[in-house]
Amino acid sequence: AAAGPGHAADKLPARAAAAAGLGRALVDGLSYPPEAARAVEALMGDVVVCDGLDAALAAHARDAFGARFVTEDGCVVWPGGKVTLGAAAADDAEGVLARARRLDGLRARLAEADAARDSAQQASAAAEEALRQAQGESLRLSQELAELRGKTDAARADARRAEEKLAAVRREFEDIERQRAEAERTVAEARPSVEALEQRLAGLAQQLEDDTARLAEAQDAVVPLRKQAAQVRDALAEAKLKAATLAERETYTSRVADARAREIEQAAAADADAREGLLRKVVAQRRIEPLLAIMEELSDSARRRTRALEEAANAAQDAAGGMHQAANEARAAARSAHDAFDEANARMGQARVDKGRLEVQVEGAVNAIVHDCKVPLDHALALPALDDRGSVEDQAFKLRRRIANMGTINPDAADEYERLKERYDYLAAQLADLDGARRALGKIVRVIDARMKDDFVRTFDAVSKNFSEIFAVLFPGGSAELSLVDPDDLENTGVEVTAQPRGKRITKMMLMSGGEKSLTALALLFAVYRIRTTPFYILDEVEAALDDSNLRRLTSYLESLRDTTQLIMITHQRRTMEMADVLFGVSMQADGVTKVVSQKLEHALRHAE
Template identity: 65%
Template sequence: DEAAARAAVGTAVQSRDAARAAMDEARDTHRALSVEIATLEEMERSSALSAGEARAWLVEHVDEVLGLCEPLSHVIQASAGFEPLVESLLGGDVATLLVEDAGAVELIAGQLAAAGAAGEASFLIRDDASPSRIRGAARVRRERFGGAEGVPLVDELLFPEEARGAVEALLGDVVVCPTLEAALSAHGRDDAALRFATPDGAIVWPSGKVSVGGAVVDEGAGVLARVRHLEELRAQLSGAAAAQAKAEEAHRLAEEALRQAQATSLELSQALANLRGRAEAARNTASAAAEKLASCRRELESVERQRAEAEAAVASARPNVESFEARVKELDAALDAGKKKQEALSEELAPLRREAHRVSDSLAEAKLAQATLSERTTYAERVRDARVRDLETLAAASEEARVALRAKTVSAARIEPVLALIDELTASAQKWTRQLEEQATAAEDSSTGLHSSVTEARGRAHEAHALFDGVSERLSEARVQKGRLELQVEAAVNHIATDLSVPLETALSVPPLENRPEVEDALFKINRRIANLGTINPDAAEEYDALKVRYDYLAAQLEDLDRARRSLAKINRVIDARMKEDFVRTYEAVDRNFQEIFSILFPGGSANLSLVDPDDVENTGVEVNAQPKGKRIAKMMLLSGGEKSLTALALLFAVYRIRSTPFYILDEVEAALDDTNLRRLAAYIDSLRDETQLIMITHQRRTMEMADVLFGVSMQGDGVTKVISQKLDQALKHAE
């Protein structure tokens, strides 16, 4: 049943797709875990390389150093919550390297000295601690500080038994108490020189020193946490590898089931198509014959009908021949008259056409005049707008003049009392002078005995004149000062009213400045800074706030991007290194496969692959070198067409041997081969039957003979292609 076969194929496709999705997911998980493990391993390696030249040399030559175990951080595993405390207690010893014995330390020191590796490297002898002393210290801890008061730190650690001596030597004297109070109490009762610590990092030393806040390593960010996370990832990687293998096996089984369902469906479809083709061909043949017969009958009836109509038309047309000839003459005469009338109308139409051209020219001139008037109107509107703006400017200037007039009026009102006082002083001085002069004259006329009084009076008169001159001079200075003040007041009023846009009444209500020189100096500096700034943007504050928010956001994003860039750069270095290793490994495998397959296709010949630039693996090219037996070929272009085809097939099979493919499609690859080379290629392709499926398009009989199923495509006489299939094993059974 074709429908059931198609349903089976659909079910198999769904199963295959589900298995492929599960396989891809398992591969993605395995790849992600591998990348994360590589990143952590690179961090461990970078940390070791940055610890000094000696430590870096040991990391690079760990396989050459005898007696060297591993860092202490890889040996100790702390319980949850104790990793920061253990790192705080160990300090720099967390990276100390374990060695088997003292002889190993001497040997490593000699190797470092011979290599010229400077820097510090710390070692811990694994079996240095005495077993009896370790058991004694453990017994003291359990007997004195067991239970609720505290637990030995080594009881919360996991480590190999052979490393117990080293761990006890470093951390065997540490007792973990729940609180600092309990640690201090235990220290007061201690006589074995133990250290007491709390989970939050407080440590009470045997000397009485108390350290608080020592465990500052973030949870999950320390060396021990990183090593623990690395071990967990490796365990997850093993599980992911098993899951990937299981998913690949399920995918392989689903592919196999799909291939079987497709083969069954293909066989049923081919059989059904063959039967349908035969039935359709028969129906088409019968339909074509019936249609041909009906067409012949219709054609015969049409011919008979046309013959009868022709005979009737001939019989009816004979009496009307003369009338038709007369009608033709009448029509010829009417045609001549129509031509003459057309010529007369053409002559009448010529003046009308000239008038139409003249009207068209007048219309163009009118449009031009209209455009000119429109332009003049636009210019008049622009002039009118300019005059309106001039009137507005004059109105603003008039308003400014009125403001200045009010300011000058106020200044004059303030200066009038000063001028009145000066005039009053001048009048008083003149009056006193006249009185003195009258007294002097009276004294001179009354008596010569009063000569001394007159002289004295004259002296006072001279003094009064001097005083008058001084007052006049001060009056002149006051008037000059008044003029200056008026100018300053006018400038100040203009500045206040025009530049600062502040009403004069508001400015007059402001109290005078107490430290005017300092304010003027500060104002001068501010004005100079404002002038240096150029044109002021009133929206600068809002733009600054918006740009500040944008800047803070971009700065945070930039910092995140920088961190991501550094992380990606580290991962990229790991990936580049892995890609180089994978390329070299794949290149070597393909080269080995190519040499093997080439020797099969060309017995006695040799071939290999070579890198164009071995020092630059990322950008290098690959050259193919092939030497068939008995030939010395310097260039691949000198090979024959068949040799080139076989060499290309050898390279293709070498590549796909690394990563197998479910099937090959080969389109006349043996067209240029002779019988000998064709026999070798057929033998090698026959060896691939158990590993993959091959679909070959060929015209060679030898290739057809080795196939399991043959599909032939031919074109029938009606232009319809036909597919014929045959299984050779069944054909042989029928032949037998």
């Protein structure tokens, strides 16, 4: 029974070539039992019968399926281009016995093929059993793979979060670097101003030195004036002392005047009393004048008596003269005591004035020490006496002048200083932390950059090597490589792709055909993903621009990927469909609704057999 058009053998190169009009498939002209189909197709599935050697050579030139082209006279054109001439062409007079011998040989080969088929069937049964076991193992591995993928996804999520954190840190680092660059630019812009200010500062320093010299001269000139001022202050103190003395004397004088006024008043009162007594005496005299006569008479007698008494009185007067002298001496002593009292009172007033002056000076000094200098009195009393009071007063004068030149004192300056110092310490600590973080981040970034550069170089070399190997498979005899535009600057370098198919000298990729560009791009894609195997590829009509020869090479390479990854392809090429395990077709129904049809080719082949 011959294999029909719907048989699984439609995938045979001979039938594909026959469908392309290159000749007749030899298997279509043979009759063989169904159990020998695999052996026959294995032996003759790529044989295409042509009318002659010229037709076979022409068909080989157009071949894209790897078929062998034969003629009825025994000539064979192999896929590699080799031509074998048949015996009929060499000697048309071959005998029937030779043909019989050849037929016997073919029957022997057919028996061997049957034996090989039986062993192949046994091997196929064992392979199917192994396949079932492999499918169970594949299911278990698929479960483990799913778990590993879940863990991988979690790890990728963690890595993505880490990358986001790293990106945030890099952005922060870039902001800090930008701020540093702005600060450096500001410093660079301000440097001319700083130089001008430094020159101006130097001039001001020179001017300050001149002013200092003039000030020293002025201070030297002021020293005599200060001495004069000290003398004036001393004179003023003496004048104040004299004024105080005079005030005390005035007080004493006022008291004396008050006393004398009181004595005068007393004398006036005594005089009034005396006048009143005199008046009374006059009145009495008038009253006693009549009696004077009598008194005269009596006086005469009294004179006589008086003379006697005078004599006695003279004697008494002599005695009273000594008493009067004693009284005068007592009066002189009283005047001397009064003068001594006045002198002692004056000295006491002077002492009171000196005491008042000293009290004023002491009180002023105590106030200056305690309130102005903020020094406890006990501590001040414990200090040694000054050796050179004049120099200390000059220094104090200079300090007071400097304080006066400083202007008004801010009472809140200390509190403001404490607040600003606390703020400065906090900002200094924060700045130190930021500087430490910047250095740590810079170190981390340098390590990461170095590692990324190493990984990039290693990955680039591996991709370049893979690209060369895959390109050599897709373009037999061709060469391709990847190169860096600027190997010294890996962060900003570009990548150049150099591809040279066999027999062509292409200087630019633009000179390639559309199929060559597609295959080159696929070679680069497969080279990149060979570094880290992907679980599946989705290819959308990647072979649309390929001719039969390039399509054959692409499908051959895709066959080598089927053991390590899964391929999902969208295609309109029949040859691509033939290599698939499962087909999904989308067709439009009469009502305009699309319908998806799926078919596993393995089941379809089994059903067809």
